[in-house]
Amino acid sequence: KNQVEQSPQSLIILEGKNCTLQCNYTVSPFSNLRWYKQDTGRGPVSLTIMTFSENTKSNGRYTATLDADTKQSSLHITASQLSDSASYICVVITTGGGNKLTFGTGTQLKVEL
Amino acid sequence: DVKVTQSSRYLVKRTGEKVFLECVQDMDHENMFWYRQDPGLGLRLIYFSYDVKMKEKGDIPEGYSVSREKKERFSLILESASTNQTSMYLCASSLLAEGSNEQFFGPGTRLTVL
Numbered sequence: 001k002n003q004v005e006q007s008p009q010s011l012i013i014l015e016g017k018n019c020t021l022q023c024n025y026t027v028s029p030f031s032n033l034r035w036y037k038q039d040t041g042r043g044p045v046s047l048t049i050m051t052f053s054e055n056t057k058s059n060g061r062y063t064a065t066l067d068a069d070t071k072q073s074s075l076h077i078t079a080s081q082l083s084d085s086a087s088y089i090c091v092v093i094t095t096g097g098g099n100k101l102t103f104g105t106g107t108q109l110k111v112e113l
Numbered sequence: 114d115v116k117v118t119q120s121s122r123y124l125v126k127r128t129g130e131k132v133f134l135e136c137v138q139d140m141d142h143e144n145m146f147w148y149r150q151d152p153g154l155g156l157r158l159i160y161f162s163y164d165v166k167m168k169e170k171g172d173i174p175e176g177y178s179v180s181r182e183k184k185e186r187f188s189l190i191l192e193s194a195s196t197n198q199t200s201m202y203l204c205a206s207s208l209l210a211e212g213s214n215e216q217f218f219g220p221g222t223r224l225t226v227l
Contacts, residue, residue, distance in 0.1 A: 004155075034215070043117070043203050043218030044156075089155070101216070103155040 002027040004092050004104035012110045017080055021107045023073040023090035031095040035064050035075045038087040038106070047075070047088075080111045116140070117219035119204055125225045132191040134222050136204030144207045145187035146216060147171075147179060149200040156203065162187055194226045 004025045013019050025033070032051045036044035048057045048064040050073070057064050061084075063076045077084055090104040120135035138145065144163055148156040148171075158171030160179040168179050176198060180188045187206075191198055201223050205216040 041122075041221070043205070043220050045218070046215045049215070101156075101158070103157075105153055105155040 002092075002094070002102045004090055004102050006088075006090050006104040006107050008107060009105075010108040010110070012112060013080055015080060015082060015111050015113055018076065018078050019080060019109065021075045021077075021088050021090075021109070023075070023104055025071050025073070025090070025092045025102070025104075027071075027092040027094055027102050029095045030068065030071075031093045033064075033066055033073050034091045034093070035062070035073075036089040036091060038089060040086070044089055077109075082111050082113070085109060085111045117204055117206055117217050119202075119219040119222050121222050122220060123223050123225075125227065126191075126194050127227050128195060130191075130194050130226075132194050132224065132226075134189040134191075134202055134204075134224070136187045136189070136206075136219055137185055138187075138204075138206040138217070139185065140206065140208070140217075141184065142206035142208050142217075143184070144209070144214075144216075145181065146205040146207075147177075147187065147189045148203045148205065149173070150203055150221070151200050159189065194224075196226050198224065199226045200224060 007022045034049045035047045038044040050066045061078045066073045087106040089106040092102050094100045117138045146161040147159045162168045162181045178190045203221045204219040207214045207216045
């Protein structure tokens with residue numbers, strides 16, 4: 001069964017600190033992996049996309065990594081800001097057969113002063 | 114910027130009512146999707162559409178139907194709302210059928226069925 005598991009479920013950090021969110025997946029066959037940010041009361045917005053051959057991709061203070069061998073991804077947030085408070089969702093996409101996405105349940109991040 | 118709009122942010126309905134959730138996208142995307150999002154379960158696909166008048170069942174279509182009469186509009190219909198359909202409903206659109214194409218989401222409709 002295709003699954004995406006994220007950890008931790010929730011996280012509280014102080015403004016300015018770094019943090020790393022984890023995503024493990026069993027989805028097969030793998031096409032690519034996206035990290036989405038979902039602010040409270042809003043729809044998810046894509047942060048990064050990574051294909052099988054990519055190990056690292058950055059988007060400002062967000063850096064995603066992918067290890068396709070161990071089927072793990074991480075999202076590292078540098079110098080956190082209050083506006084980073086949101087749910088971060090890992091999504092794995094399979095190849096062929098259309099647009100099949102498997103969503104993780106998300107990590108709820110809260111950045112405090 | 115791609116814009117996906119949903120007709121209501123919050124909706125309260127009674128058990129047995131027929132409910133329409135509307136979604137409109139302004140980027141001429143072929144594909145549109147309806148998801149529901151529940152705590153601890155992540156987003157689950159209800160229905161999707163690759164073209165006008167075409168629809169495909171997702172993972173949890175029971176109790177729902179959809180309509181796509183125009184390319185920019187995708188409607189989700191709850192024929193007879195039940196309390197277990199209380200949820201956040203998210204609409205999304207994407208340009209092509211390939212999985213790598215980004216899905217752009219609307220702001221969501223939080224539906225409460227009493």
